[in-house]
Amino acid sequence: MKEQNVLNKIRIVLSHTSHPGNIGAAARAMKTMGLERLYLVNPKSFPDPTADARAAGAVDVLQNAQICTTLDEALAGTVLAVAVTARRRDLSHELLPARQAASRMLELSTQGEVALLFGTEMSGLCNAELDRCQLLATIPANPEFSSLNLGSAVQLLAYELRMASLGEIEVPVAKTFEVASFEDVERFYQHLEQTIVATDFLDPANPGRLMQRVRRLFARARMEKEEVSILRGILTSVDKFIKK
């Protein structure tokens, strides 16, 4: 899987962040998604023990962060700069939802470095900063309460970048249990039927659709060999009482 290389082309740029705790939270959020390159434009307080504490196991991201005095410095050498914004601006650039923006960023990352820019906690990005970007990304939040915490916004975008880098959708590998064979399952149905006829639950003269219902239930579960053994063991333990 090549997602590491792709994600290494992404810079997360935080502009004029007020609270060092949010820088730490952003670092942690980034690392959980495989992003490592943090750029800080004029952070109010950095380095800061509060940032380290919130970063938890991602202090290395903070230690390797680039501190810049201007946004231009943070964007130097990039082929695309994307600004995260909550609102649609008057004179706005193209605006994409986070998912599509992430996909566009990865596309461009094959050609060079790509920056994703987050503004301050209170006022976001100013127009001069937006002017430096080529694309706006927005998180489709609740219109009545769209105020995401900065760390959460970084988390969501980093997640979408990771998901895009993993290709379609990553399906975790299932544990390899041995699936029951057709015959195993059929023998279970026969056994169950015999037992419930013996307990008078099923009237063989008038069976209705009972066994079909049972088959449908267990078919959905797609049983494993050992599960069939357990169920047959239960039936055998019951049979002993009925035959007394």
Place this chain on the structure above:
Amino acid sequence: MKEQNVLNKIRIVLSHTSHPGNIGAAARAMKTMGLERLYLVNPKSFPDPTADARAAGAVDVLQNAQICTTLDEALAGTVLAVAVTARRRDLSHELLPARQAASRMLELSTQGEVALLFGTEMSGLCNAELDRCQLLATIPANPEFSSLNLGSAVQLLAYELRMASLGEIEVPVAKTFEVASFEDVERFYQHLEQTIVATDFLDPANPGRLMQRVRRLFARARMEKEEVSILRGILTSVDKFIKK
């Protein structure tokens, strides 16, 4: 758009949360995505001013939170309980990435309430809690650093639920069978356990993992109300013989 109604069927359940700040962050994360129903199982400290501070404009979610003393209380009346887990467990239920899990949850929410369960900050969910759920959801994080902050994990899942509700993801049409409730299914497990203890199939002094295996099998099948009735009818028909 009907997303509000759908998202109202979702309960976010936080079990034994240690830090009240994380409860506040979860409330804020929920509200930004249009989720409002928070359930707290034995929170270490709640209400708490730290929670209110981190919730920012989402204090109403905290004020309306349901405080429960057991997980069963928080899950009562639900038709699906999904556990968020970082690791793949030994004897695990079906495991889906967050995106697909969200889509599955919305599918089931047409039939009743659905719970999404988060464990403690340090140790996640215990096996007894996982046993109560029918599905596991995982965030496809960096395998070398998968430790998401609790608020961030809630944020990501809430986001995927919102995205699914907005129709980003095609939600398959729900089947027309009535799904069994949490209580129905739990009563079936209890009944089965009593019966197989009575037949000596299960030794209560040495139960091993038998009931977990059974739970896993039926969890996969996601039972309908009528199917639970059939299985309990079978057990009742068996009980008559054992008690003779």
